[in-house]
Amino acid sequence: MTKALFEGFEEKRIVLPTGVAIHARVGGEGPPVLLLHGYPQTSACWHAVAPKLVAAGFKVIAPDLRGYGASDRPSSSSDHMTYSKRAMASDQIELMLQLGHERFCLAGHDRGGRVAHRLALDHPAAVERIAVLDIAPTATMYANTDRDFATGYYHWFFLIQPSPLPEKLIGADPEFYLRSKLAAWGKSGSEVFMKEAVAEYCRAFRDPACIAATCEDYRAAASIDLEHDLADAHRRIEMPLLVLWGTKGLVGRLYDVVSVWREKASNVTGRGLSVGHFLPEEAPLETAEALVEFFWEHRQGREND
Structure with missing residues (x-):
């Protein structure tokens, strides 16, 4: 792992009751905050936040x-449940429990935001506050598919094709594919991506099992996750929700982000940042300040109890 990215953090490999091992970076003292990354990255994306x-x-x-990243890549199932956001959220609950945290604040970017959304629905007692970065709800995005969405996020439809088509095509030159995603979705130039972080992304993505697992993440999103979302369509996130997005990215361009999340949550605040998709790397200071302010309200509330 790239320890230089997280000076002072400890790297842990924690085996969950399911047998799946999760790699995590842990640092600091105080109220716990869980940070979940997106595609095609690893936890290294949070190195500046x-x-x-x-x-x-x-x-x-x-x-x-x-x-x-360095977490396990369990074999998938025909219904894609193995990579459902429900299964991935359960991983995080078990991880936090093993680290001694029954309640915590939560932030997720991209796929991590979708895991965070499901975690808040399935385990509301565990989440004090939740932030999602540069996403609209999965079901909303699929329901409003148009040419702009399909063009900008073509990978949503490419990665869900039956195995092994996308796996073989990506595997022919995985580093080119990964770097093309960073270049297409980021709007601040390649220099915002720290070379050590990109090296970690590339190292993970060279593993065919990582490519297969990440495809399964998207296949689950287009199948079992939508079933879970439909079953919970009447439910709303009740804890405070912060939404951040890049005004130069597709989500900011196609959606009234706060409004679509108010269809899913009772207490929503948010704002756009003048960057593309990768907020933690394109706007780390602004992202960190927004999260600190949002989570600090929770911390102050606990101290005043």
Whole structure:
């Protein structure tokens, strides 16, 4: 792992009761904050945000989602349940319990935001506050598919094709594919991506099992996750929700982000940042400040109880 990215953090490999091992970076003291990364990245994407949260008085836990980074890549199932957001959220609950945290604040970018959404629905007692970065709800995005969405996020439809088509095509040159995603979705130039972080992304993505697992993540999103979302269509997230998005990215361009999340949550605040998709790397200071302010309200509330 790239320890230089997270100076002062401890790297842990924690085996969950399911037998799945999750790699996590842990640093700081104080109220716990769980940070979940997105595609096609690892927990390294938080390298510029996590230390700022630690400096603000939080304990930060930044894991690699199952299938990603240095976490295990369990074999999938025909119904894609293995990579459902429900299964991935359960990983995070078990991880936090093993680290001694029954309740915590939560932030997720991209796929991590979708895991966070499901975690807040399935385990509401565990989540004090939740932030999602540069996503609209999965069901909303699929229901409103148009040419702009399909063009900008073609990978949503490419990765869900039956195995092994996308796996073989990506596997022919995985580093080119990964770097093309960073270039297409980021709007701040390649220099915002720290070379050590990109090297970690590439190292993980060279593993065919990682490519297969990440495809399964998207196949689950287009199948079993939608079934779970439909079953919970009447439910709303009740804890405070912060939404952040890049105004230069597709989500910011196609959606009234706060409004679509108010269809899913009772207490929503948010704002756009003048960047593309990768907020933790394109706007780390602004992202960290927004998270600290949002989570600090929770911390102050606890101290005043």
